[in-house]
Ligand SMILES: NC(=O)C1=CN([C@@H]2O[C@H](COP(=O)(O)OP(=O)(O)OC[C@H]3O[C@@H](n4cnc5c(N)ncnc54)[C@H](OP(=O)(O)O)[C@@H]3O)[C@@H](O)[C@H]2O)C=CC1
């Protein structure tokens with residue numbers, strides 16, 4: 001049993017464990033949660049009521065989650081003078097599955113992202129964000145129902161590694177001198193006034209991310225995995241990601257995938273008709289098509305022909321941008337869930353795609369849908385599919401009744417605008 005410096009874990013309930021590589025979830029699991037900053041407390045208070053009501057309704061008391069509050073962000077700082085107490089990392093490690101609200105990150109200085117720190121500390125290398133349309137949700141596009149994608153965002157490297165030096169510091173001068181004098185770099189336009197950041201992208205990091213995306217596509221019988229990159233410009237990071245992704249697909253999933261590199265090889269040897277025929281045959285056999293697209297083109301194509309994309313595998317920064325863009329396409333960040341997962345150790349921290357939305361903090365106003373749907377993902381991960389499904393259906397029903405928070409109400413005709421807590425009440429009534 002883990003030792004905690006300050007925290008007192010619940011006396012009732014049992015830890016979720018990993019046994020022979022499989023998650024073992026007791027009927028009374030202890031699940032740590034972080035409330036989050038800004039609108040986090042409003043959203044969490046609403047969401048936890050929905051989770052508990054669904055589990056109670058579906059399992060009639062046989063199963064219950066024993067919530068364990070752990071701290072990060074402003075609440076942790078006020079309580080323990082630490083933004084991310086060691087006890088929190090211990091709890092998230094010990095209890096394996098957890099859920100969190102958003103945490104504030106200052107821009108241009110101050111502490112580094114606690115969200116990124118959690119992902120790095122627990123090595124949660126996949127940021128998995130499903131994006132689908134719910135009937136009746138207001139959307140800025142004509143056919144939001146064509147969007148049904150699952151983003152696999154690499155979550156442990158890229159420029160999020162935080163290897164950067166500020167302009168004007170002795171450190172950045174040293175780095176610039178090294179680049180100029182020892183590496184022959186001549187193209188830093190304004191060397192005296194540059195900040196410098198480093199973008200590490202590795203073969204190992206790419207392999208495990210792309211493997212997780214392909215495994216998901218196979219398990220859920222999806223059509224394709226698209227590697228999204230900017231490899232034409234960043235050849236040895238984003239370009240290498242694309243090459244390593246294709247190599248992994250062909251090396252580890254030879255009989256289960258058809259890749260666009262294979263398509264190009266056939267085209268070169270036998271012509272385009274033969275390549276088209278080979279791809280058609282692969283689709284008919286149920287193989288996953290592994291393809292790639294340059295990130296800027298991807299961002300316009302998700303608007304013009306979203307049906308062509310399915311599972312997406314991409315690096316950290318691209319994945320961040322793509323998550324918010326796709327969320328907007330199906331009605332906004334208010335219903336965009338996510339999970340940070342290490343598929344080897346089983347560790348998973350579920351969290352919404354959005355941030356703290358500070359201007360709405362304490363107003364009981366924002367949409368709790370993203371955290372509620374992150375909880376749905378968590379219940380699915382725990383194998384509590386019935387509870388997950390009951391929440392999804394109740395959420396769908398509530399939206400179809402036009403009982404919605406401000407974000408949907410401002411775009412819907414005839415909507416009844418409700419507060420965060422009332423939206424949760426309506427979902428619970430529809431369970
Ligand atoms: N994983 C995490 O914990 C994340 C943390 N952050 C952090 O959050 C802070 C604020 O970031 P910011 O860039 O403003 O992004 P936010 O996602 O917090 O908010 C941007 C806008 O999105 C809309 N929005 C966000 N959440 C909801 C919701 N639950 N319901 C309805 N609408 C919502 C609001 O739009 P509108 O104004 O149109 O009403 C809001 O003004 C920063 O410190 C950032 O670092 C950001 C992203 C993720």
Ligand SMILES: O=C(O)CCC(=O)C(=O)O
Nearest residue numbers: 104105113115116320353
């Ligand atoms: O950590 C942060 O402040 C931002 C994180 C973020 O934008 C995301 O997880 O999508």
Ligand SMILES: [Mg+2]
Nearest residue numbers: 320323324353
């Ligand atoms: Mg983001």
